[in-house]
Amino acid sequence: MGEGYRIAVVGATGQVGTLMLRLLRERSFPAREIVPFASERSVGRELDGGLVVEALTEDSVKGFDLALFSAGGGTSGEWAPHFAKGGAIVIDNSSRWRMNDEVPLVVSEVNPDALENHRGIIANPNCSTMQMVVALAPLHREAGIERLVIATYQAVSGTGKRAVDELLEQSHALLHEQDVQPPDSYAHQIAFNALPHAGSFAEGDDHTDEERKLINETHKILDDPTIRISATCVRVPVVNGHSEAVNVQTREELSPERARELLEDAPGVSVLDDPGAALYPLAIHADGKDDVFVGRIRRDPGHERALDMWIVSDNLRKGAATNAVQLAELLHERGMIGSARLTRATSSA
Numbered sequence: 164m165g166e167g168y169r170i171a172v173v174g175a176t177g178q179v180g181t182l183m184l185r186l187l188r189e190r191s192f193p194a195r196e197i198v199p200f201a202s203e204r205s206v207g208r209e210l211d212g213g214l215v216v217e218a219l220t221e222d223s224v225k226g227f228d229l230a231l232f233s234a235g236g237g238t239s240g241e242w243a244p245h246f247a248k249g250g251a252i253v254i255d256n257s258s259r260w261r262m263n264d265e266v267p268l269v270v271s272e273v274n275p276d277a278l279e280n281h282r283g284i285i286a287n288p289n290c291s292t293m294q295m296v297v298a299l300a301p302l303h304r305e306a307g308i309e310r311l312v313i314a315t316y317q318a319v320s321g322t323g324k325r326a327v328d329e330l331l332e333q334s335h336a337l338l339h340e341q342d343v344q345p346p347d348s349y350a351h352q353i354a355f356n357a358l359p360h361a362g363s364f365a366e367g368d369d370h371t372d373e374e375r376k377l378i379n380e381t382h383k384i385l386d387d388p389t390i391r392i393s394a395t396c397v398r399v400p401v402v403n404g405h406s407e408a409v410n411v412q413t414r415e416e417l418s419p420e421r422a423r424e425l426l427e428d429a430p431g432v433s434v435l436d437d438p439g440a441a442l443y444p445l446a447i448h449a450d451g452k453d454d455v456f457v458g459r460i461r462r463d464p465g466h467e468r469a470l471d472m473w474i475v476s477d478n479l480r481k482g483a484a485t486n487a488v489q490l491a492e493l494l495h496e497r498g499m500i501g502s503a504r505l506t507r508a509t510s511s512a
């Protein structure tokens with residue numbers, strides 16, 4: 164054991180939690196101890212690497228430097244304050260704290276300085292917002308975004324592990340001419356279908372919560388509530404990797420060539436844009452990668468100050484786990500994690 168922090172990963176058995184554990188290891192984040200937490204169902208389960216899942220209790224959440232949460236809004240609402248009160252900085256993947264005025268909503272390449280204002284809890288944006296703002300921020304800085312018209316094509320992994328199983332089970336049944344079980348994760352069958360219903364409709368709202376998140380979180384991260392945004396979020400039968408068709412109208416003139424140049428220089432962005440050679444971003448290629456991929460960058464023939472583009476990323480990586488770990492790395496680099504607690508293990512440790 165070397166020097167490092169005591170870290171909790173809450174939701175450690177889930178898709179995002181599993182990936183956060185792996186990324187902490189792969190990126191050699193300074194951890195002297197990592198404690199995985201999940202629901203009562205998983206307590207005692209041994210994870211890859213030998214860590215054993217613990218239960219969230221008043222006592223077990225004490226004494227952490229950092230807590231990475233990906234266990235849904237209810238768990239974050241209840242337990243994030245306990246961790247924060249115990250001295251940990253919480254980085255939360257759920258939507259529970261994102262629009263709270265006292266909680267910074269941070270994308271590592273876009274608004275890292277917002278971290279400085281945290282009061283114990285930091286929110287990781289929604290996956291479809293995250294990948295979009297990584298690509299839009301450089302264009303916004305250059306030409307000022309006036310309006311966005313967005314259609315998303317979101318993978319089922321964004322709903323959770325059960326939704327992935329459901330897509331695979333339905334597909335298997337249909338391909339083998341078996342009966343398809345009634346849908347559970349979505350209102351309708353997702354296999355061989357496209358559902359204009361990603362997220363849920365709150366009573367009286369004609370937009371889904373996913374569409375509202377895309378609008379509200381974009382305003383907060385880009386720190387510009389004047390951007391006019393239209394969003395339609397669609398769930399498609401893709402296992403992993405969200406795709407987005409985005410029409411970007413700017414205040415100043417911005418050519419497709421200049422936008423391509425800006426995006427080629429942008430951190431965390433890869434431009435794949437040679438449509439004649441069938442080169443453009445694809446969910447199956449983005450799967451397992453950390454970058455945001457942008458292509459089909461072109462002038463909107465219907466507006467002289469608008470561009471169209473296609474933005475794809477791994478929603479579990481940059482859309483969730485990678486950004487959470489990048490935020491932890493930024494906190495570490497800036498000396499913001501209780502430095503008194505960064506202990507150097509003695510030779511006997």
Ligand SMILES: NC(=O)c1ccc[n+]([C@@H]2O[C@H](COP(=O)([O-])OP(=O)(O)OC[C@H]3O[C@@H](n4cnc5c(N)ncnc54)[C@H](OP(=O)(O)O)[C@@H]3O)[C@@H](O)[C@H]2O)c1
Binds near residue numbers: 173238256478
């Ligand atoms: N998937 C994405 O693309 C994405 C992107 C951004 C943000 N997020 C957010 O990240 C969170 C997790 O997503 P996921 O895809 O990883 O979901 P998932 O695969 O369904 O995993 C959910 C995790 O939460 C744990 N959990 C559930 N109820 C709990 C409770 N009462 N107490 C403690 N732990 C509990 C589960 O433990 P058990 O295994 O014991 O049930 C599991 O570890 C959600 O808030 C989601 O909105 C997801």
